[in-house]
Every structure is written in structure tokens, then in C-alpha cells.
Amino acid sequence: MRELHLKPIEIHLDSNHKIFALPYGKTPLCYLAMLIKAGSEKDPKGKEGLTDLWAEGLTLGTKKKSLEELIFEVEKLGGYLEGSAGWDFTLLLISGLEEKGSNLLEILSEIFYEPDFPFHEMEKTKERRLSNLLKLKDDPSKMADRLIWIMAMEGTPYAHPISGSLSSIKNITLEDILHFHNEIYPQQRCTLFILSKEVKEVLLEKAKDTLSKLITRKGEEEKTSETTPSTPHPQILILDRPDLTQSQIRIAFPSLSRKDDRYYILKLMNYLLGGGGFSSRLMERVRSQKGYTYSIRSSFTSLKTCGTLIISTFTPTNTTYATFEEILSTIEDFIKEGPTEKELEEAKRFFEKSFPLRIETPKQLLNEIILQETYDLKFQNLFEEIEKIKKINIEEIKLIAQEILQKQKMQVLIIGNSEHFVKNFETFGNLQLMPYKDVSP
Amino acid sequence: MRELLNFRRYILDNGLKVLILEDHRFPILSYQVHVKAGSRFERPGITGISHLFEHMMFRGTSRLGPEEFSKIIQSRGGIVNAFTTQDHTTYWENVPSDQLELVIELEAHRLKELKLDEESFYTEREVVRSERKMRISTTPYGAALEELFSLAYLRHPYRWPIIGWDSDLRNLSLKDCEEYFRLHYAPNNMVIAICGDVAPEKALDLICKHYGDLTPQKCFHKIEPEPPQRGERRSVFKKPVELEAIFWAYHVPGIDSDDIFPLLGICECLSGGRSSRFWQKFVHPGKATEVRLVADPPPFWPKDPGLLILYAIEKPGIPLSSLEKEIEEEISLFKEKGPAENELEKIKNRLKASFLRGLESLFFRGLVGGIYEIKLDGFEKSWEILEKYESLKAEDMIQVAEKYLHEDNRTCIMVKSISIEENTKFGLIE
Numbered sequence: 001m002r003e004l005h006l007k008p009i010e011i012h013l014d015s016n017h018k019i020f021a022l023p024y025g026k027t028p029l030c031y032l033a034m035l036i037k038a039g040s041e042k043d044p045k046g047k048e049g050l051t052d053l054w055a056e057g058l059t060l061g062t063k064k065k066s067l068e069e070l071i072f073e074v075e076k077l078g079g080y081l082e083g084s085a086g087w088d089f090t091l092l093l094i095s096g097l098e099e100k101g102s103n104l105l106e107i108l109s110e111i112f113y114e115p116d117f118p119f120h121e122m123e124k125t126k127e128r129r130l131s132n133l134l135k136l137k138d139d140p141s142k143m144a145d146r147l148i149w150i151m152a153m154e155g156t157p158y159a160h161p162i163s164g165s166l167s168s169i170k171n172i173t174l175e176d177i178l179h180f181h182n183e184i185y186p187q188q189r190c191t192l193f194i195l196s197k198e199v200k201e202v203l204l205e206k207a208k209d210t211l212s213k214l215i216t217r218k219g220e221e222e223k224t225s226e227t228t229p230s231t232p233h234p235q236i237l238i239l240d241r242p243d244l245t246q247s248q249i250r251i252a253f254p255s256l257s258r259k260d261d262r263y264y265i266l267k268l269m270n271y272l273l274g275g276g277g278f279s280s281r282l283m284e285r286v287r288s289q290k291g292y293t294y295s296i297r298s299s300f301t302s303l304k305t306c307g308t309l310i311i312s313t314f315t316p317t318n319t320t321y322a323t324f325e326e327i328l329s330t331i332e333d334f335i336k337e338g339p340t341e342k343e344l345e346e347a348k349r350f351f352e353k354s355f356p357l358r359i360e361t362p363k364q365l366l367n368e369i370i371l372q373e374t375y376d377l378k379f380q381n382l383f384e385e386i387e388k389i390k391k392i393n394i395e396e397i398k399l400i401a402q403e404i405l406q407k408q409k410m411q412v413l414i415i416g417n418s419e420h421f422v423k424n425f426e427t428f429g430n431l432q433l434m435p436y437k438d439v440s441p
Numbered sequence: 442m443r444e445l446l447n448f449r450r451y452i453l454d455n456g457l458k459v460l461i462l463e464d465h466r467f468p469i470l471s472y473q474v475h476v477k478a479g480s481r482f483e484r485p486g487i488t489g490i491s492h493l494f495e496h497m498m499f500r501g502t503s504r505l506g507p508e509e510f511s512k513i514i515q516s517r518g519g520i521v522n523a524f525t526t527q528d529h530t531t532y533w534e535n536v537p538s539d540q541l542e543l544v545i546e547l548e549a550h551r552l553k554e555l556k557l558d559e560e561s562f563y564t565e566r567e568v569v570r571s572e573r574k575m576r577i578s579t580t581p582y583g584a585a586l587e588e589l590f591s592l593a594y595l596r597h598p599y600r601w602p603i604i605g606w607d608s609d610l611r612n613l614s615l616k617d618c619e620e621y622f623r624l625h626y627a628p629n630n631m632v633i634a635i636c637g638d639v640a641p642e643k644a645l646d647l648i649c650k651h652y653g654d655l656t657p658q659k660c661f662h663k664i665e666p667e668p669p670q671r672g673e674r675r676s677v678f679k680k681p682v683e684l685e686a687i688f689w690a691y692h693v694p695g696i697d698s699d700d701i702f703p704l705l706g707i708c709e710c711l712s713g714g715r716s717s718r719f720w721q722k723f724v725h726p727g728k729a730t731e732v733r734l735v736a737d738p739p740p741f742w743p744k745d746p747g748l749l750i751l752y753a754i755e756k757p758g759i760p761l762s763s764l765e766k767e768i769e770e771e772i773s774l775f776k777e778k779g780p781a782e783n784e785l786e787k788i789k790n791r792l793k794a795s796f797l798r799g800l801e802s803l804f805f806r807g808l809v810g811g812i813y814e815i816k817l818d819g820f821e822k823s824w825e826i827l828e829k830y831e832s833l834k835a836e837d838m839i840q841v842a843e844k845y846l847h848e849d850n851r852t853c854i855m856v857k858s859i860s861i862e863e864n865t866k867f868g869l870i871e
Contacts, residue, residue, distance in 0.1 A: 026445065026466065027797040067725075072716040076783065078790030080714065097794055124727055131730040131756050134683045138581035243681055243861055245869050246574035278499075278511035288508045291564035294572035314575055316567075346516035353518020353537045356467040361801035437861070 008379055009204065017211045020369065020379070021194040021204055025362040028098040030196040032108050035370055038188040039088040041157040041304065042180075047172050049164015053125065054180045055083035055090045060121040063114040067121050070107070077103055081111075085162050088304045089374040090185075098196050101203050109210040117181070119174050129169050133441040140241060140415045141314065143441060144248035151237065151411040152252035152308040156227040166440050190214060191373050195362040227305045229254050235411050236429055240418040241436040247320040247416025251327065253404050255300050255307035258375045263302055264388045265400045266309075271347050272339045272397065273331070273405075274298025274311055279346065285330045286313065292323045304375070309404055317417045321424035324412075331405050338398035352386045443824050445800050448634070448810045450820070451645055456629025456657045459648055460810045460820055461641040464803060470637025471807040472544045473533040475815045478625035480603045481527050481745065482662050489605015490613060490621050492525040493569050497618055498532065499523075500561040503554040507561060510547060517543060527599055528744040529815050535804055538638035542647055549651035552626060562615045570611075573604045578870045582686055582752075585678040585856045592674050593690045593748055593852035597667035607871040629657040634811030637803045667692070667746060674852040679859045679867065684730060685755045686856045687765060690748040691845050693736070696816055701742050702829040703837040704749060704845065708734045709788045710780050710838070711771070716787065718771060723753070729764055730754040738796070739826055740812035749845065761855065776842045779835035792830040 011019040043050045059081050061067040074081045079096025094108050136142050146161050153159040160168070192211055194203065256266050274282035274297050286296045296313035315323040339347070359365040359382075372381055414425070415436060425431055448460035478491050501507045514521040519536035534544045577583035587602050594600030605613075633652075635644055670692055694700050712719040712733040723729040731754040736742065753768060755761050780788060799805040810820040 025801055026464075027442070027800050029794065029797055029801070068716070068721065071714070072783075072787065075714045075716045075791055076787040078794030095794075097790060097797075124725065127727050128724065128730070131684070131727075134757065135581070135730055135754060137683045140579055141575070241861075243864050243869065244579055245871060246571065246579050276515065278508040279515045284508070287568060288564075291567040292571070294568050294575055314571065314579075316571055316574060346512070350515050350518055354520065355518075356469050356537070357518075357520060357535050360467060360469065360803070361798075363798070363801070 009199065010379070011208065013208070013211055015212060015214055016189055017214055018189075018191040019194070019204070019207050019211060020191055020373070021199045021207070022365075023197065023199045024195045024365060025197045028197055029095065029362065030098040030101040030104060031093070031095045031193070031362050031366055032101075032104055033094075033193040033366060033370065034092040034108060034112060035191045035193065035373055036090040036092075036185060036188050037088070037190070037374060038184060039090055040085045040160075040162040041087055042184060043160065043164075046168060047176055048160035048168040049129070049162070050172050050176055050180060051090055052085035052162050052164065053122075053129070053169070053172055054177050054185070055085050055092065056125055057083070057117045057122055057177055058092060058111050058115045059083045060125060061116045061118050062110050063116050064110065067118070070111070074104070074107055079104055081107070086374070087158055087162065087301075089370065091370065098198070101196055101200070102206060105203060105206050105210065112210070113213065115181070117174065117177055122174055122177060126169055126172065129163060130166060133163075133166055133169075137441045140244060140248050140436070143439070144250050144413055144415050145312070146441065147237070147439070148250035148252050148310055148411065148413045149308070151235065151413060152254070152310065153229055153306070155229045156306050158303060158306070193366060193369065195366055226257060229306070229308075236425055236431045237413050238418050238422055238425065238431065238433045239413070239415045239436040239439055240433060241415060242417050242419070244317065244416050246314050246316050247414055247421070249313050249315065249320065249324060249327075250413040251311040252411040253309045253406065253409055255309040255404050256302055257306050258302040258304060260302070262396075262400055264385065265392050265396045266300060266302070266404070268347055268351070268389055268392050269397045269400050269404075270298055270300045270309065271350070272343055273334055273401070275300075276347060276350065279343075279350070281330050281334055282311065282327065286323060286326050290322075290326055292319045292326065296327075317420045320414065320416055320421040324414075324425075328407070335398070335401045335405055338394045338401065341394065344392075344394055344397065348389055348392070351389045355386060442797070442800065442827055445806055446810055446820065446823050448820050449641055450814075453628065453649060453653060455653065455655055456627075457648075457652055457655065458632045458814060459645060460632065460634045460814060461639060461644055462634075462636045462806065462810065463639060463641060464636065465638050468538045468638050469535065469803065470538045470541060470635060470639050471533060471535045471803040472541070472548070473531055473634040473807045473811050474548055475632045475634065475811040476530045476532075476626060477528075477630045477660065477815055478530045478621070479526050479528045480601060480605075481598045481664060482625060483598060483601070483605075485601070486609060487613060487617050487621070488601040488609045489569070489603070490617055491530055492604055493566065493610065493613060494618055494621055495523045495525045495530050495532075496565045496569055497557060497562065498551055498555065500565055501556045502551050503556060505551075510551060513547065514540075514544065519544070525603055526741070527603060529812065531808070531811070533804065533807070541635070541639060541644060545644075545647045545651050549655075552655065555622070557615055557618055557622070559615055562618065566610060566613065569604070570607065573607060573610065574871075576604060577602065581682055581684075582688070582856055584680070584870045585686070585688060585854050588676065588678055589688050589690050589750075589852060589854045590748070592676055592854065593670075593692065594667055596665040597745060598664065599667075599743065599745065599747065625660060627658040627660055628652060628655040630660040632811050632814045634807040634814070636807035636810070664745065670850050670852070673848050675855075676853070677855050677857055679857045679863075680870065681861050681864050682856060682858045684757070685761055685858050687753050687761055688854045688856070689751040690852045691751075691850050693747055693749045693845050695745045695747065696739065696742040699829070700841045700844070701736075701739070702833060703841040705736060705738055705792060706780070706788050706833045706838050707775065707842055707846070708736055708749070709791055710784060711775065713788070713791055718775070719768075722771060723764065723767070727756055728759055728767070729756050732764075732768065740809045740816070740823065744816045772842070772846050776839060776846070779839040785833065785835055789830055789833055793827055796826060796830070
């Protein structure tokens with residue numbers, strides 16, 4: 001494609017860290033992101049949310065500036081600053097007007113090297129997080145997303161919400177944060193991304209200077225063996241909320257890790273099943289033909305050591321079981337027949353032709369390359385995806401669907417007014433019914 | 442940044458307006474059809490019809506089956522969707538640029554040969570009722586927000602929700618849809634915006650070929666203006682929630698007023714980011730879970746006088762009544778002193794950066810041009826946005842705060858928590 005001859009500047013430093021810079025974008029904005037290759041999977045048991053809290057802690061003030069001074073300085077430059085964890089990475093992101101790029105980098109550097117983790121700010125942040133969890137409990141859709149993830153990932157290092165839970169957040173102390181900061185994080189490799197309409201030499205030099213100060217201590221070689229969820233299957237959890245007129249339905253299956261060679265087959269299969277909007281089987285059957293829901297989708301997450309595929313929808317209370325049955329029947333047909341030749345070709349064409357739309361803005365591209373870097377993939381891999389997808393055939397899709405979408409490995413979560421549908425689910429499997437109010441976020 | 446929004450305008454003989462903006466950075470483009478058909482053009486009894494009709498536009502034509510429109514676009518590497526607001530309905534496709542003729546042909550085709558049948562209609566009506574439950578009934582504060590609008594407006598159509606009342610949705614008929622389509626989907630009531638890798642002359646030829654034979658019609662619709670509010674209105678909304686909340690709505694002018702920029706400046710000053718006054722005063726010290734003053738920035742600011750919404754979500758253990766008092770004090774302080782000099786610089790930079798982030802995408806640029814054209818008959822007014830942010834003055838912000846953020850102009854709803862048992866006496870929220 002003519003406009004996609006991107007030439008990133010990649011600088012590998014002696015300290016084992018890296019700088020990735022790319023002139024990109026239409027407007028005078030600048031994005032600086034520090035990627036640390038350790039994420040929420042490092043959270044100790046009982047202190048889930050630690051990595052994410054540490055990441056936010058980095059933005060709560062430095063040795064030289066209070067939180068108030070720091071944030072005001074960033075926002076005055078038209079910027080925003082956030083520190084957050086992913087499953088396998090942590091990201092410190094600062095963005096603002098391009099003309100202020102040097103100032104933004106200075107701030108990032110200060111945050112990175114001289115964080116203060118003030119006790120009173122850490123405590124307040126924990127308090128805010130606890131309130132936000134209560135707010136989240138009021139939203140059955142968000143709660144469903146959170147709970148199905150935990151069910152799907154049980155037995156793996158990922159079986160908790162990134163932000164932690166009401167009980168785990170309370171357990172995290174400042175000592176835990178400082179231990180993480182002093183012992184865990186220095187062992188990780190970092191990459192500094194710079195995406196800006198123009199990448200000036202002076203900014204690059206400053207970036208080199210910033211990262212060269214960071215010395216990685218040699219840690220133990222990380223073991224990344226595959227993990228498998230351990231919950232008895234299938235399991236159905238129904239959370240009763242009598243005031244709801246619509247049920248949330250989530251169905252999860254164990255899936256592939258990111259390093260699995262069949263990753264792209266999974267990606268294509270997911271599009272055909274439920275990731276492809278109106279071009280997907282689930283949307284066709286459950287929404288277009290039956291009118292049971294406004295939205296149904298499947299999505300998959302492939303992490304360092306395992307993955308999951310989750311089907312998400314909602315439907316009025318009286319069609320809860322019918323919707324569940326229709327989903328299962330759609331899956332069954334899909335496993336049996338696979339996609340048609342036409343469906344497969346159209347899906348492949350979608351991935352090929354829509355590629356520029358997926359990386360149009362600097363933020364979109366940044367999100368993509370962060371994932372590449374997290375899983376040690378080269379930048380070029382982003383562009384090779386299309387060729388890999390083009391080679392996939394129907395048999396491969398059927399095989400992966402058969403392997404992943406197994407009824408006996410399924411986890412089901414329903415939140416709704418259960419008296420209208422609980423009986424239907426009783427014969428289905430290992431059913432547990434409990435009041436929604438008893439579930440802690 | 443004018444070049445990022447420098448559309449060429451063409452008007453066909455049938456009144457159809459076409460905006461085209463060239464940008465050849467990537468081989469993609471955004472194609473958008475903006476129709477003057479939003480909840481503003483509805484009446485009690487048929488609320489929600491604009492949005493339901495938007496759904497019907499995907500349910501097939503003389504030669505396309507239900508949702509086939511979307512499938513074709515996706516199969517060519519495109520993304521397709523639509524949305525309905527109070528003022529307009531927008532259909533859009535972001536596609537590889539070699540698919541321009543296809544989208545023009547398909548969009549024109551569904552205007553000419555839309556298939557409206559009973560079966561599709563009833564299926565889609567249930568889909569929309571499910572969407573309503575998703576947006577309103579099963580969210581923590583959706584139903585309260587809906588009540589806020591219907592309490593703040595006595596006459597103007599902004600008083601009902603875009604998605605419509607459930608009782609109206611249940612009674613809408615196919616005949617209502619046919620009538621609505623006839624009244625609003627005329628070429629002289631639409632703007633097409635194309636933004637991206639496009640050759641303007643060629644695109645215009647294709648549009649003339651496919652849309653040229655559409656017949657214009659009189660699209661007259663009288664909108665009842667909202668009388669000035671003559672004193673505060675208050676109400677309580679009870680439902681089972683973990684956290685109680687308050688919502689305030691202030692009447693503010695429509696998008697054609699210059700006051701909207703200082704108003705956005707006030708929103709930014711009070712609740713934009715962690716350095717904002719509300720965050721520092723209430724969220725940071727743990728007095729509230731969230732406090733924000735929000736408005737839709739251009740181009741989404743409403744055409745007619747709209748509402749500036751302030752909401753506060755409690756922190757357990759801190760009574761909302763004391764929070765309310767402190768918020769009022771904070772607003773009074775702003776009216777008295779306005780933003781400090783360095784605060785003003787921050788406000789300007791944040792507003793500019795936020796708008797620039799949007800302009801990175803062709804889709805957003807198409808929306809800015811198309812929506813300004815449909816709301817204000819001139820996309821050129823969007824050129825002023827960055828300049829208006831840059832020239833914000835403290836005294837203007839104080840003046841508009843005095844003018845709009847006062848008690849007589851305010852409607853309040855307090856969301857009070859009740860038990861599930863107590864809730865049964867009210868019945869379910871539909």
C-alpha cells in the first residue's frame with residue numbers, strides 16, 4: 001500500500017531498553033509511551049490490583065512535585081497522563097501538543113526516575129478505587145464482564161480484575177508498592193514509544209539520554225509455560241437481580257495464548273463467529289433473525305500463557321433462555337459446517353482491506369505496536385498479518401472452532417431476574433444461583 | 442488547521458448538499474449521509490421513530506436482504522454504522538477509497554428502494570426495545586437522566602429521549618415509519634460528506650448519477666420553543682443503587698451561539714482532568730466518587746438551546762446534601778473570580794488538544810463538516826472552533842457563568858437508593 005511505507009527509528013540501548021520513534025499523524029500532537037513488560041499477572045495472591053496501583057502511583061507525584069503540581073503541569077501543556085497496567089504489560093502514557101514534546105518527555109522522565117509514592121496520595125487513590133468499584137456494581141453489564149473473566153481464567157495468574165477487588169485493594173500497602181517498584185519493575189525491559197507529526201532530532205537525543213539512565217538488573221529467566229484454567233466444566237452461575245428487565249449473558253471458553261501458531265486462525269474464526277458485527281453468525285441469528293438483542297459479539301484475548309474467548313450479549317428477561325439456546329445452536333452449526341467459502345473469502349478481504357482504517361490515527365497505531373512489542377513481535381509483523389490470514393482455509397477454521405468451542409469447557413454467567421428462567425438452566429450443568437447483592441466487585 | 446476542514450461544497454438541483462474534502466494520506470475515505478431527522482422532529486406518540494427508522498434502513502431493499510448492506514461493505518474492507526441524535530441521523534461508511542462508487546450506489550439505492558415490511562419491522566422494534574433497556578433501564582442512572590430532561594423541558598422536543606419512550610416504541614407501526622420516511626428523507630433535507638482519498642469531480646459525477654433523480658419535497662417542521670425557566674425544578678428518583686447521585690441541568694443556548702465556547706471553558710476548568718477544580722476539591726480528598734460538569738463539544742452541541750449537565754456521585758458516608766452545598770460554593774467562586782491566568786492557558790490547551798485528537802481521523806473530520814452544515818447551513822463555521830478556544834477570556838467565562846449557572850435556570854434530580862423489596866412497589870423500569 002502506497003502510504004504505508006512507514007520507517008520507524010528503532011534504537012536498542014546497551015541497557016537492553018529500546019526507543020521506537022515514528023513520525024505519524026495529521027495534527028501537531030505528540031504521544032510518548034513507556035512500556036514496561038510486566039503486567040497484572042505479576043500480582044501476588046490476595047493483593048490483586050498491585051501492578052495497576054503501582055502504575056497509577058507513578059503519576060501521583062515526584063520527589064520534586066506534588067500530585068497537584070505535576071498534573072497541572074501536564075494538563076497545562078494540553079496533555080494527559082496516565083499510568084495503568086495491562087495483563088502482560090504496564091504503560092505510562094503522556095500526550096499533548098507537539099510543540100511541548102520536550103517538556104512532556106522531561107515530565108515522563110521525572111515520573112519514571114523520581115516517583116515519590118506519597119503515602120497520603122496512595123491511600124486516597126485506594127479509597128477512590130474502592131468507591132469506583134461500588135459504582136461499577138451498579139452496572140450489571142460491567143460486572144458481568146468482570147466476573148466472567150475471573151471464571152474463565154481460574155487457575156491461571158490472570159484470574160482477577162486488573163484493578164483488583166474490594167478486598168484485595170484494601171490489602172495492598174505502601175510497602176508492597178515500594179517492593180514492586182524496587183524489586184520487580186527494575187528487572188523488566190522497557191520501550192519508549194514516540195509518535196508525533198514530526199520527530200525532531202533533539203527529542204530523540206533527549207529520549208536516548210532518558211532511557212540510558214535506566215539500568216536493568218538481571219533477574220531470573222522468566223518461565224512462561226502455558227497455563228490452563230482449572231474450573232470444573234461446564235459451570236453456570238446465575239446472579240439474581242429481580243429489578244432487572246434485561247439479562248446479561250456471558251459464555252467463556254479457554255483459548256490460545258499469544259505465542260500459539262494458530263493465533264491468526266483464531267482471529268479469523270472469531271470474526272466469523274461473533275467478532276465481525278453483522279457479518280458474524282451470532283449477529284445474524286440472534287439479532288437479525290430472532291430480534292432477541294441489540295448486540296451480540298464474541299471476542300478473544302490471547303495472553304502470554306493462555307487465553308479466553310468470550311461471547312457477550314443481553315436480552316429481555318423473557319428471552320433469556322431462548323437466547324442462550326440460540327447461541328449454543330449457532331455454535332453447534334458453526335463447528336459442524338464451518339464457514340462457507342463466501343464467508344471465509346469476505347472475512348479475509350475485510351482484514352486485508354480494512355488494515356489502513358485500523359491504524360489511521362497515532363493512538364490506534366500506538367495500541368497496535370504496544371501489543372507487538374509486549375509479545376516480542378517485530379514491528380513488521382503488523383503488516384505480515386494479512387498474508388498469514390490469506391492462507392487460512394475452511395478446515396483450519398473448523399478445527400480451531402471444534403477445539404475451542406467445546407460445550408464441556410464452557411463457563412456461563414447470567415445476571416438477571418432469575419425466577420423467569422432459572423428452571424430452564426437446571427438440567428444444563430453445574431448450576432449455582434446466588435443473589436447479585438451478595439457478590440463483591 | 443483550516444486545511445483539515447476545508448471542504449468543497451456542491452448543491453445538486455434537487456437540493457442535496459455535498460461536501461468533499463481531499464486527503465490522500467491513506468487509501469481510505471469516510472462517506473457520510475447526514476439527514477435532518479432526529480428526535481427534535483418527533484411528537485408525543487411517535488417518540489423514538491427517528492432512531493427506529495435508522496435501524497430500518499439496514500433491514501433490506503428490493504434486492505438486499507436484512508443487514509446485507511452492512512455485510513457487503515464489510516466484505517470490501519469497510520466499517521459501517523449509523524447514529525441518531527436529537528437533531529439528525531447520520532449514516533456512515535469508512536471504506537478503502539476504491540469502494541467509493543459502491544457506497545454511493547448502495548446508499549442511494551436504499552433511499553430509493555427501501556423494503557419496509559411487517560416482519561422486519563416487528564423484529565427490529567424488539568431490537569430497539571432491547572437497546573433501550575441497555576441504555577436506560579439497566580444502567581445505574583439512565584432512567585433518572587431521562588427524567589431530568591423531561592422535567593427541564595416543558596415544550597421543546599428535547600424533553601423526550603432519542604431512543605423514545607418504551608410505551609411509544611410498543612405502539613409504533615410500519616405506517617408511522619413510512620410516513621416519517623416520506624417527510625424527512627428528501628435530498629433537500631440531507632448533506633453528504635466525503636472525506637479522504639477522493640477525486641472531487643469524479644465523486645460528484647457519481648453522486649449526481651445516483652442521487653440526481655431523487656425528488657425534493659417540502660420539509661417544514663415547526664419546533665415549539667422552550668419558554669424561559671422561571672425557577673428551580675426539583676425531583677427525586679428512587680431505585681436500588683449502591684451509590685446515590687445528583688443531577689443538575691442548566692438551560693444553555695444552541696450551537697449557533699458564541700456563548701458555547703466560554704461554557705466549554707467553564708466545563709474544562711471545573712471538571713476537565715485531574716487538575717480541575719471539582720477533582721481537586723471533591724474527588725481527590727474523597728468527598729465524592731465523581732463530580733463533573735459536561736456538555737457535548739462541537740459539532741455535537743445541540744442545535745436548539747440544550748442543557749449543561751452537572752452530576753455528582755456520592756462517596757459512601759458523605760451526605761449528598763453537604764456535597765451539593767459545596768458544589769454551589771465552587772460555582773459561586775468561579776463566578777466571582779473566574780479562572781486564574783495559568784488555569785486559562787491550561788483550559789485553552791486542553792480544549793485545543795482534544796479537538797486536534799479528533800481531527801486525526803477522517804471520520805471525525807467528516808462529522809465536523811457534515812454536522813455543521815446540517816445544523817448551521819455552513820461547515821465554514823467549524824473553522825472558528827480552534828480560534829474560539831484560543832481566544833477564550835476569563836471575563837467571558839465569568840459572564841456566561843452568571844448568565845446560565847444560576848438557581849432559577851436549574852433542574853435537579855436526586856437519585857435515592859431503595860432496597861430491592863421497596864423497589865417492587867414502583868414496578869420495573871422499562
